[in-house]
Amino acid sequence: MTDPIPLPRPDVASMSLNAALARRRSVREFSSQALSAEQLGALCWAAQGVTHPWGLRTAPSAGALYPLELYVATAEGAFRYLPREHALWRLTGEDLRPGICRAALGQDSIRQSAATFLFCGVTERTASKYGQRAGRYVLLEAGHAAQNLLLEAVALGLGAVPIGAFYDRQLRLLLDLRSGEAPLYLVAVGFPARS
Template sequence: MLPVISIITLMIISNCFGPENNTNDNMETISLPEPSLEGDISLEKTLKDRRSVRSYSDKTISAGIISQLAWAAQGISDRVNNFRTAPSAGATYPIELYFVVSDGHEPGEGVYRYDPGDHALDRVHSQDMRRDIYQMSLQQEPIIDAPVVLVITGVLERTAQRYGERAERFMYMEAGHVSQNIYLQSTALELGTVAIGAFDDEGIMELMELEDGEYPLYIMPVGHY
């Protein structure tokens, strides 16, 4: 099925971001506030209330919200073993998570890749790419309506090194786990999101300049109701 399924069926709480030392001249690293481990809503109520939401308000997305979504999706929940909030076959962790942020929302316009080890964001592009992503996703309105768009990708080789051909299905399964965590965290924070699977894989790969062997798996716009 890989490298590309061309077009599938054609059809967060505070202001604590802080720039840190750059690892290279082009990449700014932004530390995220610590995620909260407490919430106001039970898991059972969260499950009951989870729905796909496709329109959003302009209310500001804060550093705390970004932190919480990143942690729910791929955060390290066991520092001894480096295990994460979402399960992974053999703890090979093929999934990467990007935040496409529009102007006026934290940490500022651009595209950021989440670094689970440091619970930080690496800025990989300076511009808001939502309009292009929208064009490559059958012009699905939630992508331009949402202040922040999450893109879930997978680096197949990480898992294939151990599991060979089985890795492809594992990678897709893992994207599902990550997506569900984002849905549930969003619901608990009274944010809306929807898992979008219909997009032009190659177009997104080129636009976001993904590395060879890194595939876009899901797009999740997020915003306040």
């Protein structure tokens, strides 16, 4: 029997990756401050941004087939993120956060958030190559992308909470999702409320 081998302590002196990992905590109460365009852009990029001329992204994807679609709802409306363009496509000028909050069992973190992100999955993109394993792969990818977003929020001095409890049908209707797009995961982001 050997003793456990101690690992070095992570460096948390600056906002290194380890600092962001160490500080990440689910935050559910936010101030009313809106995000800047830079912050919104950085969050979208962290989740699904393109980082390679071939279109490869910040988050890994089985077969580089990219089955995820990213939406964001703010006070200004609801948008789809376009990774190649690094731009937002406006779906509506309506504030959908209250509706998303209702679809998510009234979780107030969404109503309070400056931005609520929604990851959707289009399983058939991945199924074209991976058949029945596609469902599993798409869920794994949503986890990768959401974690990127959560860590970016920490690095920007923001708070965030991942949310899996919601009625799929209500979200589909609210965002008028295209056929084959399944809502998978929400992340509410904002400036942490002062305690």
